[in-house]
Amino acid sequence: MTDGVARNEDVLIAGAGPTGLTLAVELARRGAGVRIVDAAPVPHRESRGKGLQPRTLEVLEDVGITERALAAGTTRLPFRKYFDGAHVNDTDPFADARPTPDAPYERGLLIGQWQVEKLLRERLAEFGIGVESGTEVTGFEQDEDGVTAFLADGGRIRAGYLVGCDGGRSRVRKAMGVRFDGTTDETQSMVVGDVEAEGISRDVWHQWFASDGAGVMLCPMPGTNSFQFQSGPELGADGEPLPPSLESFQRIFERYAGVPGVTLTDPTWLSVWRVNVRMADRLRVGRVLLAGDAAHIHPIAGGLGMNTGIQDAYNLGWKLALATAGLADPGLLDTYEEERLPVVAWTLGISTELYARVREAVREPGTGVEAAAPAPMGTGYRWSSLAEPATASVGDPAVLRPGDRAPDAPCLDASGDPVRLFQVYADPRFTLLGFGAEVAGAVGKLGAEYEGLVQAFAIDGGDLRDHEGHAHRAYGVTGPALVLVRPDNHIALLTRDPDEVTEYLSRIVLITPKE
Structure with missing residues (x-):
């Protein structure tokens, strides 16, 4: 207590x-x-x-x-689909995806x-x-x-x-x-759980679908001997869903997978999921x-x-x-x-x-x-009051705007060693990037004034070098620019005017800049 x-x-x-x-x-x-x-x-x-x-x-x-x-x-697990017991295809929807300088993770x-x-x-x-x-x-x-x-x-x-x-x-x-x-639909439910299954390949995600609209899926979970089992529930004599159990999982598997000699064992999780929004x-x-x-x-x-x-x-x-x-x-x-x-x-x-x-996909071989596969998440907060546009605009708004996710880019640090912008952003403070020699002095001054709140870097001015131009392209910068990045790696401000950086920070934090 x-x-x-x-x-x-x-x-x-x-x-x-x-x-x-x-x-x-x-x-x-x-x-x-x-x-x-x-x-x-x-x-x-x-x-x-x-x-x-x-x-x-x-x-x-x-x-x-x-x-x-x-x-x-x-990150690589092909989908193996079966329809009415017959193997249809193996697919990897992200087979051609590759990381890019601004987005290092091309797949989930x-x-x-x-x-x-x-x-x-x-x-x-x-x-x-x-x-x-x-x-x-x-x-x-x-x-x-x-x-x-x-x-x-x-x-x-x-x-x-x-x-x-x-x-x-x-x-x-x-x-x-x-x-x-919102709503809860008691008429639509799914049983889900973690089980082991000897004799089933663990290098694909198995998806057995049937012409009656039902089916079962077994997804091998990395680092374990388990598969995640997903299916519609088994119905009792009264037409009501039966509670999840290893025995009902086995019967569902035998009905839709049609793979003889496979026994599901060692359940560590059995659950019912209902459509909740x-x-x-x-x-x-x-x-x-x-x-x-x-x-x-x-x-x-x-x-x-x-x-x-x-x-x-x-x-x-x-x-x-x-x-x-x-x-x-x-x-x-x-x-x-x-x-x-x-x-x-x-x-x-x-x-x-x-x-x-x-x-719907279960009806379409x-x-x-x-x-x-979902649309990208976390792309930005352009509508936010923290993303008010600066009066001294900079860069191409078609590439990047305040509120957007801050892109990654490979650079070189002051010692000439490779460093990614995401590594720079791992500091818990705001990050100020200054593109061009014209703003390098302002970057250093602002970094000193807001030392506990902001880390500051002059791009191609001694702190970081955009040796391949990826940072300029990702941020839509073609001339002098100041880019203020929030601690959660979204763009706070794009400007050429150092005073706008000070004004932005003064609106959201109670810190008096050092003289």
């Missing part, structure tokens, strides 16, 4: 899934005091959301785990959700922070100075802010009193915020739930860190909801469409779940 009102931290995070863990790391690496609690007594080992999209890999590179994730998962990563969470917990431990398991937040009270969270065991935790990352049934969200708009109407009530499944739940197709939640945390982390340090204008936290709610609404529409396409 947590004794009385425990120590006061800057932020308390309820829920240690991918969203909560990403947020905890983002806060910790920016020096904020953070506690993260989770209702589960031990970490799960379920595949659940099993894909990281290219933009999420970029985010997690900044967080510090993408290299480890790539080692644990796989297949990896179990539990593995992503494990890597994030290990990264968080590097900051001396661990998840407090078996600790559930059931409610809260807030005042001008902070939040008191109530725990299921009767204890309380005091913090400056509370973030509910506690899933679709979020108790934090319910205590906030926000709506959770819901989102909170608000992401913030005072000092309490929502992220991930607590704020939005999605159809299963496309793996958008885990990806959207991680990107929620990435957007919120730097803003919340500035707020807890007393450095943020009060309006900065409002931009979290301003930027993420439209993305959530778009994603819900995309993922619902994807689910419908997957269902030669197509399959590869048709459900």
